[in-house]
Amino acid sequence: MACKSVLFVTLGFLLSFCSTAKVNKHFFPQNFKIGVANAAAQIEGAWNEDGKGETIWDRFAMSRPERIFDHSSPQVAADSYHKWREDVEMVKEMGVDHYRLSIAWARIYPDGYKTEEPNAKGVAYYKNLLRSLRALGIEPMVTLYHWDLPQKLQDDFGGWLSPKIVDIFADYARTCFELFGDEVKWWITINEPKQICEAGYGTGVFAPGIVSPGVGNYKCAKNVLLAHAKAYHIYDKEFRKKNQGKVAIVIDSNWSEPASAKPEDQEASERALQFTYGLYGNPVFNGDWPAVVKERVAQRSKQAGLKESRLPALTKEEIKLIKGTHDFLCINHYTSHMVSAWYEAPVTDTSLTADIGVNDWMPKEWPRGGEGWFSVWAPGMRKLLNWLKNTYNNPEIVITENGLSDNTGTLEDDHRINYYRDYLSNCLDAIYIDNVNLTGYTAWSILDDWEWSTGYHSLIGMYKVDFNDLTGLGFLGSLLHTSPKSPRTAAWQKILENVYIKQK
Ligand code: BGC
Secondary structure: OOEEEEOOOOOHHHHHHOOOOOOOOOEEOOOOEEEEEOOHHHHOOOOOOOOOOOEHHHHHHHHOHHHOOOOOOOOOOOOHHHHHHHHHHHHHHHOOOEEEEEOOHHHHOOOOOOOOOOOHHHHHHHHHHHHHHHHOOOEEEEEEEOOOOEHHHHHHHOHHHOOHHHHHHHHHHHHHHHHHOOOOOEEEEEEOHHHHHHHHHOOOOOOOOOOOOOOHHHHHHHHHHHHHHHHHHHHHHHHHHHHOOEEEEEEEOOEEEEOOOOHHHHHHHHHHHHHHHHHHHHHHHHOOOOHHHHHHHHHHHHHOOOOOOOOOOOOHHHHHHHOOOOOOEEEEOOOEEEEEEOOOOOOOOOOHHHHHOEEEEOOOOOOEEHHHOEEOOOHHHHHHHHHHHHHOOOOOEEEEEOOOOEOOOOOOOHHHHHHHHHHHHHHHHHHHOOOOOEEEEEEEOOEOOOOHHHOOOOEOOOEEOOOHHHHOOHHHHHHOOOOOOOOOEEOOHHHHHHHEEEEO
């Protein structure tokens, strides 16, 4: 039977370091799609070449290097703008079905605004990349916005804080559908609104660094949803018939494991999920903000003496515009936390954390990943998939990111092999035992990249990139445009090879 199989049993060497692991005997269905991913700002480099405009991440990192762990910037990254052919080779070598990449808005429209002609060199770059992938039978999955807002849009009107962004994004989306529609069947409008809004306009730890907890993040959320919805409708009306593609938004979520069976802890888990995935998922799949989010923010705002809720209302028309704008459901998932009921934080604390109002921690017995910022607990993957199935009426689900970083860059990366093995095993259980309609899985990342506020310190690639000459020089290195790698070492493809095999 033609199938892709999870090979825990047959690979002796794999068993040698995971002999206690549960063996999963299921096979991924024949039409299940497995892919790898990355995003423009994290790998392309060439930050100001061939007409590309400045982005909020260029400015954020370069104007105040101390905001990035290793004081680096995305100026060079993995130099994929010049070495994209190598990337395509790597993707091919991995034997995967799809490659998730993103388009840098500022390469198409340097200032973000639609102009008569998009930037020809930027367009050519993506056309070449997309055509090469397709020629090799690799399906591109293309994200229109993976956090790299053209700086001008931030300077002119505050970026995602202003409703002006909605039509400007829609124009850009239409241009991409027009330019690349023949090559792309899987479109992602926006990646991880929670990070864009909460980290970018709430806590300010991500670009553009706006600190406006409990206000900016919610304004941003509304504008992101409207921008996504407009782009979805444009595709639906103007391109779907001709190009026959699918469109979705990618939302990220941890799993929140209730600390006990007590109703208050169960509620805490549900509340945490509704404030993270639900804040974006509910308007798209069910219509309007989740009830618990609406109620809590309204109540806390009122108690603080505000006339209106900090969470901007969605009008009937807006609800209608956003609801149903999905052809499948996307989830980025890396980690789980334990949650329990908590005391009510003072209403003067407007942070998202206070609005959620749960106690949230990483249990000692769950191994740490991602340099300690997340805990590895694979059952969370299966539980989250089930929660998505039940909360959103059994949609088709695609995992658009999952992976484990460290800061050693070791090629003896059994911990990563184990991570993928266990997370994929839970995906299989979700499919076969729980009947979750999971049709695809995407590992993050194809190669080491520039990991936003952790710079080159977090290593998460299936292929190692030699950044030594760059990180050695720190910020100076990036100013000098030092080439960060020589050579790229194939190392990681064995993970997926070992975890599943396509039997043709
Ligand atoms: C983002 C990626 C990032 C990954 C690992 C996700 O939240 O979408 O851009 O590299 O996490 O940190």
